Amino acid sequence: MTVLAPPRLAPRYDAVIIGARCAGAATARLLARAGLRVLVADRGRHGTDTLSTHALMRAGVLQLHRWGVLPAIQAAGTPVVRRATFTYGADQLPVPIKPRDGVEGLYAPRRRVLDRVLVDAALAAGAVVEYGLRLIDLLRSLDGRVVGAVLLSEDGRAYRVETPLVIGADGVRSTVAHLVDAPVTRAGHAAAGVVYGYWARLPVDGYRWYFQSGASAGAIPTNDEETCVFAVTPADRFAEVFRGDVAAGYRRVIAEAAPELVERLRAAELRGTFHGFPGLPGYFRRSAGPGWALVGDAGCFKDPITAHGITDALIAAELLATAVVAGSDAALAQYEASRNAMATPIFDVTERIASFAWTLAEVRGLHRTLSEEMAREVTAMAAHNAAGVPA
Ligand SMILES: Cc1cc2nc3c(=O)[nH]c(=O)nc-3n(C[C@H](O)[C@H](O)[C@H](O)COP(=O)(O)OP(=O)(O)OC[C@H]3O[C@@H](n4cnc5c(N)ncnc54)[C@H](O)[C@@H]3O)c2cc1C
Numbered sequence: 597m598t599v600l601a602p603p604r605l606a607p608r609y610d611a612v613i614i615g616a617r618c619a620g621a622a623t624a625r626l627l628a629r630a631g632l633r634v635l636v637a638d639r640g641r642h643g644t645d646t647l648s649t650h651a652l653m654r655a656g657v658l659q660l661h662r663w664g665v666l667p668a669i670q671a672a673g674t675p676v677v678r679r680a681t682f683t684y685g686a687d688q689l690p691v692p693i694k695p696r697d698g699v700e701g702l703y704a705p706r707r708r709v710l711d712r713v714l715v716d717a718a719l720a721a722g723a724v725v726e727y728g729l730r731l732i733d734l735l736r737s738l739d740g741r742v743v744g745a746v747l748l749s750e751d752g753r754a755y756r757v758e759t760p761l762v763i764g765a766d767g768v769r770s771t772v773a774h775l776v777d778a779p780v781t782r783a784g785h786a787a788a789g790v791v792y793g794y795w796a797r798l799p800v801d802g803y804r805w806y807f808q809s810g811a812s813a814g815a816i817p818t819n820d821e822e823t824c825v826f827a828v829t830p831a832d833r834f835a836e837v838f839r840g841d842v843a844a845g846y847r848r849v850i851a852e853a854a855p856e857l858v859e860r861l862r863a864a865e866l867r868g869t870f871h872g873f874p875g876l877p878g879y880f881r882r883s884a885g886p887g888w889a890l891v892g893d894a895g896c897f898k899d900p901i902t903a904h905g906i907t908d909a910l911i912a913a914e915l916l917a918t919a920v921v922a923g924s925d926a927a928l929a930q931y932e933a934s935r936n937a938m939a940t941p942i943f944d945v946t947e948r949i950a951s952f953a954w955t956l957a958e959v960r961g962l963h964r965t966l967s968e969e970m971a972r973e974v975t976a977m978a979a980h981n982a983a984g985v986p987a
Pocket residue numbers: 614615616617618619620637638639640646647648649650651652653729730731732765766767768769770771790872873891892893894900902903904905906907908909
C-alpha cells in the first residue's frame with residue numbers, strides 16, 4: 597500500500613480525532629477553542645442519522661448550554677421536554693422537569709440535528725473536519741508510542757498524518773481501541789434489545805417511560821413534530837419477538853408495556869421504517885495510553901435502557917479536553933479515572949434495569965437511584981466546569 601502525504605490536510609496536527617459525532621465533535625470543539633490544531637476524520641457523512649434514540653438527560657443538556665449550541669438545537673425545531681412520566685404496570689409517576697441553570701428543560705434532538713450542530717460548532721472553533729476518511733492504522737515511534745494515523749479515503753488512497761495524540765471517538769467497534777489493543781477493564785452482563793420508529797400525529801407531553809415484567813417501551817418527542825416510540829425486551833427475548841415480522845413484534849411489546857399507546861399508534865402515521873438493535877452488554881475500556889485516548893462509546897458503553905450514552909459522551913468530551921490541555925500522560929490517565937468515577941454509578945444501575953430481573957416496585961426504586969445519581973452527576977460536572985477548560 598502506498599501511503600501519501602495528505603492533499604488538503606496539513607501533515608501534522610496537535611490532535612487527530614476519529615469519529616465526528618457527539619463525542620468526537622464535542623471534544624474537537626473544546627480542543628480547537630483551546631488553541632489546538634485539530635483534525636476530525638469520519639468515514640461517514642455530515643448531518644446523517646445513526647442507530648440511536650436520543651433522549652438527553654440534564655447533565656448532557658447543561659453541557660450543550662455551556663457550549664452555546666442549544667439555540668441551534670432549538671432552532672431546528674427540537675421541542676423542550678418539561679416532564680417525564682414513568683408508568684409501572686398500572687401506576688403512573690409524573691416527574692416535572694423544572695427550568696434550571698438557564699435551561700428550560702430537556703431536549704431529544706435527532707442525531708442528524710445534534711451531531712451536525714456539534715460538528716458545525718467544531719468547524720466554527722477552527723477544527724478541520726473531513727468525511728469519507730477511515731482510520732486504518734496508527735503510526736508509532738520506536739518505543740511504541742502512537743505518533744500519527746493512516747487514513748483511507750473513499751477512492752482508496754491512504755494518507756498519513758502525524759500527531760502526538762489520536763483520540764478514538766469511533767463508537768463501540770472502535771478501530772483505535774482495536775489498534776492499541778485497549779483492554780476491557782469492566783464487562784457488563786445485562787443487555788436489552790430495542791426497536792424504534794418515528795410517528796407523526798402522536799403528540800406526547802414530555803418523555804414517557806413504561807415498564808412491565810419482561811418488556812418496556814417509551815415515547816420521546818423530537819424534531820419535525822414526530823415522536824420516537826421504542827419497544828424494549830431483554831436481549832434473549834429479542835429474536836423470538838421481532839424475527840420475521842418486526843411490526844408485529846413491536847405492536848406486541850407496546851401492548852404489553854404501554855397499552856395506552858396502542859390505540860394512539862393506530863391513529864398515528866409511521867414515518868420511515870423501524871430501526872432495531874439486538875442489545876450489547878456494557879463495558880469500560882482502558883481509555884488512555886501513550887499518544888492515544890478513547891472518548892464516548894469507544895471508551896465506555898452502557899445499555900440504552902437508561903438513555904444516558906449521549907450525555908456520557910458529552911461529559912467525557914469535557915473531561916478529556918481538560919486532560920489534553922493539561923498536556924501530560926498523567927493527565928490523560930486522570931481523565932480515565934474521572935470518567936470512570938462519573939460513569940460507574942449510572943453504569944451499575946443501568947445493568948440492573950437492563951437485566952429485567954426486577955419487580956415493578958424494584959425497578960421504581962432503581963429509577964430513584966438513577967435520578968439521585970444523575971443529580972450527583974450534574975453537581976460534579978458544575979464543579980469540573982468551573983475549574984476546567986474555557987467553554
Ligand atoms: C438503539 C440505541 C438507542 C440509544 N438511545 C439513546 C438515548 O435515547 N439517549 C442517549 O443518550 N444515548 C442513547 N444511545 C447511546 C448513544 O447512541 C451512544 O452513546 C452515542 O452514539 C455515542 O456517541 P459517540 O460519538 O461515542 O459514537 P458514535 O455515535 O457511534 O459515532 C462514532 C463515529 O465514528 C465513526 N467511525 C467509526 N469507525 C471509524 C473509522 N475507522 N474511521 C473513521 N470514522 C470511524 C462512525 O462513522 C461514527 O460517525 C442509544 C444507543 C443505541 C444503540
